[in-house]
Ligand code: HEM
């Protein structure tokens with residue numbers, strides 16, 4: 155997902171840059187303003203419809219699978235996680251791969267951010283850890299291994315040291 | 329300078345711009361310090377890092393506001409009658425606020441980040457006293473009050489001249505069949521900013537007062553999710569308003585070089601009316617990882633984020649391209665910086681929209697992707713708009729040195745923001761005083777590019793400050 159976001163951003167920014175550079179290069183040879191403007195009007199209209207036609211399916215596809223769990227799943231493994239200045243209280247810390255996990259995330263003092271990273275430090279998923287609220291974050295680990303939890307909401311001078319580990323074991327291995 | 333503007337008014341604008349130059353450079357050095365610390369090249373205690381981060385954040389947001397206000401006030405004054413004393417009161421309150429904020433941070437140790445996310449100011453974990461938190465919040469409140477008065481004055485003047493906000497936004501021309509000339513772009517933009525910023529500032533002032541009371545009387549508290557909504561609504565609106573004010577420089581100055589006046593066409597009016605609505609209702613895109621928010625608000629955050637891009641890209645960026653295309657303009661410093669700024673704004677919108685997608689936000693939220701995209705439209709959008717205005721107001725097309733500074737700024741600036749975007753993609757969290765060793769190579773590149781950027785800004789600032797005395801007398 156991250157690589158896709160990077161690639162799309164880079165390509166679109168490059169396209170935009172090429173357009174701007176093209177216009178700078180053409181800015182010197184003077185043409186009649188009204189001729190340029192009427193041509194531009196047509197391009198603008200095309201651009202508008204292109205963006206709209208591309209945007210509607212993208213919006214629909216990206217909104218189909220939202221990470222917001224409405225109700226609790228009876229078969230899921232439940233893990234509670236509470237953030238406080240400056241550590242995580244997680245239990246249990248060992249879970250099984252391939253079976254859905256529900257993290258019930260909250261905080262004891264200020265707001266924290268509960269984020270899970272794999273062993274290559276790729277960010278997998280996250281939610282906010284807030285006082286007075288319990289956020290349910292669903293995730294299914296496909297691989298056994300050691301995962302890291304970091305805080306992703308600034309919470310004071312020890313924000314960057316708030317880390318914890320979760321162990322995921324292969325199904326049947328527990 | 330063909331502007332009809334009184335000497336006092338002009339000197340007030342120069343006071344804003346002079347302040348902006350100095351503060352901007354100081355805060356950029358804070359930023360470089362942070363980036364160098366993340367790269368492991370500079371050992372500073374975490375407390376100091378977070379103090380610098382808080383000062384850099386709130387200071388930059390405030391200074392972007394001051395630059396926007398100076399640009400808007402200077403040009404809006406051509407069309408409506410504005411009050412110089414209120415304009416000066418705003419900078420007065422700003423400077424008092426800055427002293428309070430700097431004292432709270434560097435003497436009191438306050439470091440809640442500029443967003444003072446409720447209830448963090450009251451829960452320092454031992455790093456700061458409640459007294460310094462109250463002083464910080466009061467300083468921000470004072471600056472907010474200054475801006476509120478500033479906007480009320482522009483609102484009063486616009487209403488006197490145009491009769492209603494709808495008329496000032498060109499609704500009779502847009503929705504009715506009025507054939508009269510629509511209000512000029514500057515008036516339309518100022519009206520939009522007036523509407524959104526008054527709403528934002530009222531929300532901001534309310535949560536500031538609530539936070540202050542919460543510190544003094546801990547039994548008094550509010551729902552933290554409500555507090556978060558109020559803060560992000562305020563923060564989102566205010567920082568966006570800085571761009572919508574600054575872009576007036578593009579609308580007013582670029583036509584003087586292209587010889588093609590920037591008119592309030594129907595697409596232009598429609599774009600600004602849509603933006604007025606979008607800026608107000610899009611703020612839930614900051615709360616996409618708050619699973620406890622209503623889902624419809626998150627969906628709205630994504631959809632409106634997408635739609636917000638259209639006015640920026642199809643009207644302002646496209647407009648700038650069409651006005652410049654084959655216009656025969658010569659690229660002095662004002663035109664170059666303003667054109668660069670329009671690109672920076674439009675380019676920054678792209679990674680912002682990508683991150684506004686809920687399923688992408690899940691893995692990019694609060695990573696360095698976020699400073700990556702907002703530095704694009706602040707550092708490479710608002711800053712060159714302000715700098716372009718400074719060159720313009722000092723009648724300075726620039727020397728060879730200025731052009732060298734421009735190249736340093738472009739290469740440094742884009743290098744700098746791409747190190748953030750790259751790090752974000754790699755999962756590097758934002759707001760971390762210490763980084764893992766595997767992240768540090770990119771951090772070091774970021775610091776090097778930042779130094780180059782600052783070199784460019786130093787050249788711009790010297791060019792402007794060395795002329796400020798002469799312009800003030802002219
Ligand atoms: C060369 C110039 C600059 C440098 C080197 C710089 C550097 C930085 C760094 C290192 C951070 C923290 C990143 C992190 O979260 O890990 C940051 C955050 C930030 N910067 Fe800049 N910056 C510069 C210019 C600007 C400008 C011009 C603006 C606005 C007008 C700005 C506004 C901000 C804001 C609002 C934050 C967020 C602070 C927070 O997370 O609380 N910066 N900057």
Ligand SMILES: [Cu+2]
Nearest residue numbers: 305307309313
């Ligand atoms: Cu934290």
Ligand SMILES: [Cu+2]
Nearest residue numbers: 564611613614
């Ligand atoms: Cu926002």
